Amino acid sequence: MTIQATATLISFAGIALMVGIFLFVLARSGDEAAYDTVQPRAYSLRKQLFFILLAGFFIVPALTLRHLPYSPDGVESTVVDVTAHQWRWEISQTDFTAGESVLFRVGSADVNHGFAIYDDTNRVLAQVQAMPGYVNEIAFKFDDPGTYRIMCLEYCGLVHHGMLAALSVTDARETL
Amino acid sequence: MAAPTSIQDPRRPEAWVWVYFATVGIVVALMMVFGLVMRLGQAGLIELPLTWFYQLMTMHGVGMVGISGVGGAAILYHFLSQHVELSRKIFIANFVLFLIGAVLLLGPSLLGSYAGAWTFLYPLPQNSGGQWAPSAAAIHLTGLALVGVGFLLFHLDNARAILARYGSLGNALGWPQLFGNSSEEPPPASVVAGTMVLIVNILGLVSGASIIVLSIVGILNPSFEIDALLAKNMIYMFGHVFINATIYMSVTAVYELLPLYTGRPWKVNKVFLAAWNISTIFVVIVYPHHLLMDFAQPTWLHVLGQVISYGSGFPVLVVTAFGALTLIHRSGIRWTAASGFLVLSMFGWSAGVIPAVVDGTIAANQVMHNTQWVPGHFHFYLVLGLVSMFFGFALHYSRGTGDSAADRVALWTYAIAGLGFTCAFLAAGAQSVPRRWAIHLEEWHGIALVGSVFGALVVVATLLLVVRIAVRARSVA
Ligand SMILES: [Cu+2]
Numbered sequence: 310m311t312i313q314a315t316a317t318l319i320s321f322a323g324i325a326l327m328v329g330i331f332l333f334v335l336a337r338s339g340d341e342a343a344y345d346t347v348q349p350r351a352y353s354l355r356k357q358l359f360f361i362l363l364a365g366f367f368i369v370p371a372l373t374l375r376h377l378p379y380s381p382d383g384v385e386s387t388v389v390d391v392t393a394h395q396w397r398w399e400i401s402q403t404d405f406t407a408g409e410s411v412l413f414r415v416g417s418a419d420v421n422h423g424f425a426i427y428d429d430t431n432r433v434l435a436q437v438q439a440m441p442g443y444v445n446e447i448a449f450k451f452d453d454p455g456t457y458r459i460m461c462l463e464y465c466g467l468v469h470h471g472m473l474a475a476l477s478v479t480d481a482r483e484t485l
Numbered sequence: 486m487a488a489p490t491s492i493q494d495p496r497r498p499e500a501w502v503w504v505y506f507a508t509v510g511i512v513v514a515l516m517m518v519f520g521l522v523m524r525l526g527q528a529g530l531i532e533l534p535l536t537w538f539y540q541l542m543t544m545h546g547v548g549m550v551g552i553s554g555v556g557g558a559a560i561l562y563h564f565l566s567q568h569v570e571l572s573r574k575i576f577i578a579n580f581v582l583f584l585i586g587a588v589l590l591l592g593p594s595l596l597g598s599y600a601g602a603w604t605f606l607y608p609l610p611q612n613s614g615g616q617w618a619p620s621a622a623a624i625h626l627t628g629l630a631l632v633g634v635g636f637l638l639f640h641l642d643n644a645r646a647i648l649a650r651y652g653s654l655g656n657a658l659g660w661p662q663l664f665g666n667s668s669e670e671p672p673p674a675s676v677v678a679g680t681m682v683l684i685v686n687i688l689g690l691v692s693g694a695s696i697i698v699l700s701i702v703g704i705l706n707p708s709f710e711i712d713a714l715l716a717k718n719m720i721y722m723f724g725h726v727f728i729n730a731t732i733y734m735s736v737t738a739v740y741e742l743l744p745l746y747t748g749r750p751w752k753v754n755k756v757f758l759a760a761w762n763i764s765t766i767f768v769v770i771v772y773p774h775h776l777l778m779d780f781a782q783p784t785w786l787h788v789l790g791q792v793i794s795y796g797s798g799f800p801v802l803v804v805t806a807f808g809a810l811t812l813i814h815r816s817g818i819r820w821t822a823a824s825g826f827l828v829l830s831m832f833g834w835s836a837g838v839i840p841a842v843v844d845g846t847i848a849a850n851q852v853m854h855n856t857q858w859v860p861g862h863f864h865f866y867l868v869l870g871l872v873s874m875f876f877g878f879a880l881h882y883s884r885g886t887g888d889s890a891a892d893r894v895a896l897w898t899y900a901i902a903g904l905g906f907t908c909a910f911l912a913a914g915a916q917s918v919p920r921r922w923a924i925h926l927e928e929w930h931g932i933a934l935v936g937s938v939f940g941a942l943v944v945v946a947t948l949l950l951v952v953r954i955a956v957r958a959r960s961v962a
Contacts, residue, residue, distance in 0.1 A: 316849045316858075317915040323839035324908075331832045334810050341817035344749045351811035355756075358807070362799060370792050373848050379784045395614035420609040421713065423778070423855055425919075431926065433852040433917040438778045440713045441608065445780040462855040462919055464602050466609060467536060467616045470922035 423462030505559035538923035539600035546603030557734030582635030589628025693723030760800035794845030826877035833869025858914025902942035909936035
């Protein structure tokens with residue numbers, strides 16, 4: 310399952326659960342009971358909820374912080390320089406072979422931009438900010454052959470939506 | 486205690502609170518229309534001149550953030566002034582500065598093609614690629630500074646009044662009750678909230694004012710260079726705190742009004758105080774989760790950004806949402822449009838935090854940052870959470886002879902359409918649709934169309950409510 314699908318599933322399930330909880334309380338709101346009978350039960354429920362959230366506070370980071378995108382993993386990489394301009398991408402190499410690990414060194418010649426790699430179904434695979442005065446390094450491995458698109462994910466002015474580029478990845482066997 | 490058959494609330498908002506709220510109604514409705522036009526453009530239904538999309542986007546963003554602050558300040562002022570001596574002059578000064586600021590903020594976009602987005606990331610305002618003159622950016626940022634000064638005055642006056650009554654901010658945050666087993670009554674919820682907000686917002690506004698001034702200097706003298714990453718840090722620190730503070734100010738309406746409808750008291754206890762104290766710290770230091778894709782920052786800061794964003798909103802949110810549900814459960818609550826909106830606001834806040842926390846997770850942020858997932862999560866908070874608090878407050882104090890059928894219809898339309906509208910953003914974000922794009926790929930038109938339909942219904946319900954509140958308020962007067 311893609312990260313997007315997992316994130317969406319968790320979010321929509323959570324939102325649906327909240328809808329359910331609110332509708333339940335709404336439906337029962339007219340069935341009056343004394344506050345001193347409602348409150349103690351609610352407080353004990355709150356205590357349980359607190360411990361669940363506290364556990365989540367430790368467990369979820371432990372699960373999600375294991376693979377961070379920040380430091381290239383030491384694999385031999387092709388180094389590619391990327392410079393963002395209003396409103397185009399300058400990319401030192403755009404043809405790759407499947408399985409190739411690439412280290413993109415991303416900077417900007419003017420304002421903030423966002424360097425996002427999309428697959429051929431227009432799904433984001435990875436991204437990094439492009440900003441003046443800094444070089445942000447992002448490692449990316451092209452697993453499958455095909456056309457990948459670069460789109461801008463930081464608002465940069467009038468033609469922000471037009472900052473597109475294409476990367477072509479060919480099957481390693483074909484190039485032999 | 487059974488729920489009351491009539492709501493006795495002797496506190497009437499003073500005229501200036503209504504002036505604030507009249508402005509909120511007009512600006513929110515107008516900015517929603519701007520938002521709808523943008524969404525229709527993204528759906529490919531209307532062809533917007535290119536430059537206008539980003540001008541509308543800039544006005545929508547800064548207008549909504551500013552007016553959220555205005556609404557929050559009005560609610561906080563109303564309830565806080567029951568407990569401490571606030572200055573009406575400062576309250577008026579804040580409003581006047583907001584109006585002048587608003588003209589300077591919107592004018593450059595209406596007349597000078599300014600479209601630097603409300604986040605004004607350096608150096609875009611001075612480096613538009615030929616789209617607008619640097620002077621337009623300078624005027625816009627001056628307007629932002631004036632609005633900021635107004636709010637700074639407002640919070641400083643709150644600080645003065647709270648200190649005069651409680652002696653120290655610690656006392657006003659309930660430290661003697663929290664740490665010292667003091668048997669004295671803890672401060673009322675509005676005082677706790679007002680104190681928390683003044684602390685975080687003064688820090689945020691100082692950060693904001695600094696980067697605004699630096700940016701203006703940069704515009705006037707382009708050889709003056711600012712570190713783009715530092716600028717981004719200062720802007721997000723300011724922006725994050727300011728927009729969060731709007732909810733922390735407005736939630737006082739829930740604390741003060743919901744008990745009237747349920748006949749049950751909202752008790753300030755140790756758990757409540759602990760939650761507000763923890764959130765005071767977290768809200769200030771959570772902003773690095775906006776910079777998770779700035780790889781140049783140290784990794785520990787990113788990790789901190791994720792972990793703190795897990796802890797930041799929760800304490801106050803859990804205490805508040807859970808407290809509200811406890812208050813309602815089997816209470817025989819009197820359902821009106823006002824109490825309905827107060828409850829809806831609790832739903833909007835507590836459900837909206839879920840996609841927010843997901844986005845604050847680095848692994849998810851890597852593929853969802855700056856997609857429409859982001860407007861999805863904050864519209865959830867703002868449309869269903871914050872604006873619902875505004876409607877709840879305004880409907881309560883304009884209740885007059887009570888609800889008409891139109892009020893109920895508007896409430897349910899707003900709730901369902903608001904949920905549909907925000908979920909369309911989230912669904913688009915899940916499909917990797919970028920945020921802030923004037924023109925969308927054809928395959929993305931469908932979901933933008935869904936968002937537009939729900940958005941149009943939100944606008945209709947809002948206009949109906951604004952008109953109804955005006956009519957009801959007149960009948961009260
Ligand atoms: Cu861009």
